[in-house]
Amino acid sequence: MSVKEKFELKLGAATREAFGKALVELGKGDSNVVVCDADLSKSTFTHLFAKEFPERFFSCGIAEANMVSIGAGLASSGKIAFVASFSAFVLNKGFEQLRVNVAYPQVPLKVVGTHSGISIGEDGPSQMSVEDLSLASSLAGFTVISPADEVATFALVKEAAYFDGPVFIRAGRIKVPLVYGPEQKFEIGKAITLLEGKDLTFISTGLMVAECIRAAAILEEEGISAGVIDIHTIKPIDRDAIANAAASTGCIVVAEEHFTDCGLGVKVAQVVCETNPCVMEFHGMGNYYAESGTPEEVLTKYKMTGADVAVTARKALARKK
Amino acid sequence: MNKTSDIGELQAIAKRVRRHIVTMIAAAKSGHPGGSLSAVETLVTLYFDVMRHDPANPTWPERDRFILSKGHAAPVLYGVFAEAGYTPADSLNTLRSIGSIYQGHPDRRFIPALEASTGSLGVGLSLGLGMAEAARLDKSTTRVYVLLGDGEIQEGQIWEAAMYGAFHKVDNIVAIVDYNKIQLDGFVKDIMELEPLADKWRASGWNTIEVDGHDFAALQKAFADAAAFKGKPTVLIAHTIKGKGVSFMENNPKFHGVAPTKDELEKALQEIGA
Structure with a gap:
């Protein structure tokens, strides 16, 4: 499928x-x-x-x-x-x-x-x-x-x-x-793997999880297999899920609607460094504030769409090779 | 512990608490004697007469709550806790030492009978309001007492809490302002004047009682009046003397946060008496 x-x-x-x-x-x-x-x-x-x-x-x-x-x-x-x-x-x-x-x-x-x-x-x-x-x-x-x-x-x-x-x-x-069906079970501290991938893993949270799925769909058409993990609990973070993703795909892209300086990405990187170091890229808000506009306009201008995340993924894959 | 309304007995307890305060701070070589000594009568009246509590059962749900919002006055609370039997008296002199239950500011992790860990000023009244609201929801007779420093009420959150207490008619809480007129940097009037203080509380919608904070009979009456007053929270503006009971500390800004030397301790103990 x-x-x-x-x-x-x-x-x-x-x-x-x-x-x-x-x-x-x-x-x-x-x-x-x-x-x-x-x-x-x-x-x-x-x-x-x-x-x-x-x-x-x-x-x-x-x-x-x-x-x-x-x-x-x-x-x-x-x-x-x-x-x-x-x-x-x-x-x-x-x-x-x-x-x-x-x-x-x-x-x-x-x-x-x-x-x-x-x-x-x-x-x-x-x-x-x-x-x-x-x-x-x-x-x-x-x-x-x-x-x-x-x-x-x-x-x-x-x-x-x-x-x-x-x-x-x-x-x-x-x-x-909607990322989840009504029957989905959640456990605090336990990440959910939404997609298994071979080439890279998206690790994300909040509304960027859906955008990572969109990015995975775009990449799939290019012959790239991307996994998606939803980190719904930022702290304590699911170390096993991250370590396994690092080991299995050797390439992680973190996407978040948050400063990349201090958000999910740095937490994931800490686990990756301590377990299975691999290529990583960080997608999110840089060292600036956004502006007014419709949500769609703002999300587009500040690169929070699936297509934007796919761009970051290609950059990561280029470094992996 | 034996509760008492007898003023002679309360005075005797207050004397022992004052001895504890100066002795433990001298042993620690740091701490806040001035604002601890000014609050002795208030805490002794609360813990030995007014409040319903049981040192043998510190988690009794129906107990009254006390929050030392001016957490730097920890020595007066520790002295009272030791006298009431909550904590051992023989280790009071470990104040501020590593591993001691007598931390620099009250810390529930070390003394579970404390209702709050305090030290950062301005937050205790709101915390007390939350406890008072929980008691009202439970139809409990629990009353909440919060001791504020005078300098402390320069913090904006106090006035957020004042608005909340009046608007929600939280009449099972009593705030006490230990109005000793001195804060760290000097006299309150020179740092950030609070006057007209009673008017400010009245305008905020609180039942406002001014009281001599070293007069047990006056304090007993004020707490009784507060308990009888319905429909508004009560604030006691307790006029006190910073460093009360030790002549060279009284009204002396230096002793806000400086420990007595060995010689000073001896002199202080002599003045307080046995």
């Missing part, structure tokens, strides 16, 4: 919407689930939970630092507590609180950042979180999750709720292609 036959990549819901729906399901099953938001509930989709369970929804106003600490207080009192905002705000404005009230005492707060990456489009760079995986990963003991589509988000939010420890989940604004 060709890559194109295997993956229809039909447009699904936005991962933020899947997050909101997962919260409602969690809330129905467990009266201990509580949610805080900082005046963005209509955007983060926590308004779905607020409508169903107003007494368990805490409106914090535009005060993210306070919200993170309040969430930590709720979580340290035995609540399954979620705090949500745009990724750029909850991490940047709440970072100190995430460090001292959550990471350091290991409070099992669940932190959700929506509107991640540059795909938010029109709102522009002040709201574009292109360093969130790095910030969240720098918090000791945090688990960092970056789902590829609505199926993964729905499942992983529910996993995270009962996960023993602090968790950050990265979600996006726009509708993204």
Whole structure:
């Protein structure tokens, strides 16, 4: 079966919407689930939970630092507590609180950042979180999750709720292609191999997973066999999956909607260096901020399409030979 | 531990806590005596009279919570913990040493009975609000007490928390401002004046009580009034003296964060008395 036959990549819901729906399901099953938001509930989709369970929804106003600490207080009192905002705000404005009230005492707060990456489009760079995986990963003991589509988000939010420890989940604004079927199982910390390849392996996360599949389809027509691995858990990273890919294809291309200086790529490289060194290339945001435009325009201009990823793959393959 | 409302007994405990404070800081050769000594009566009143808690059962769900948001005053909390029986008194002098449970700032990893690890200023009131909200959701009678430094409330997050507490009518929390009027760099009025402080809290929607923070009877009454007040959170502005109880430390910015020498310790212990 060709890559194109295997993956229809039909447009699904936005991962933020899947997050909101997962919260409602969690809330129905467990009266201990509580949610805080900082005046963005209509955007983060926590308004779905607020409508169903107003007494368990805490409106914090535009005060993210306070919200993170309040969430930590709720979580340290035995609540399954979620705090949500745009990724750029909850991490940047709440970072100190995430460090001292959550990471350091290991409070099992669940932190959700929506509107991640540059795909938010029109709102522009002040709201574009292109360093969130790095910030969240720098918090000791945090688990960092970056789902590829609505199926993964729905499942992983529910996993995270009962996960023993602090968790950050990265979600996006726009509708993204479905990578997974409804029956797919997810385990925090366990990468998913979507395609097996012989010549190179794409390792990716978030909405770039679908673009890697598109890149694999393009390369397939050129006679190149590319694998695709979805790293939905950035930390702790699945070392075995990466080491095996490095050993089996000897060529890895990491693609992410994030600064390549400090994102998934450097984490993968660390594992590759420590296990099976091989040729690597890194596709993502360089040392600059993006700009306003439609999501499609922004993603195209900043080279976040399957065709762009395929270009990076050919560069890697040229070095492999 | 035996709880007591007797002012003579509370004064005797306070004296022992003050001796612990200066002794452990002298042994560590570093630490914060001034802001520890100013908060002694507040903590002794809370732990030995006002709060419902049980050192034999530190995870009792219905317990009241205390957060030392001004975490650098760890010695006063350690002195009170030792007197209450949470932690051993005989190792207080390991303060700030490697491996000691008495870390430079309170650390739950070393003392699980602590409600929070603190040290970075400005975050404790919000954390307390979260705990207070959890208690209200559980229909628990738990009350939450948060001790803030005066310099600490220059942090913006305090005022985010103030807005939240008033708007959500979190009336099971009490913030106490240890208003000793001195911060690291000098007198508060010269660094970043807080006045009119009571007006600021009142305008923020808090039940605001000014109290002599070294007067046990006044503190007891203030905490009782706070507990009886419904519909608003309460703040106690506790007027205190930095370095209280040791003449050469009182109102002396130097002793915000400097340990007494051996001679100074001897003099301090003499003044505090046995």
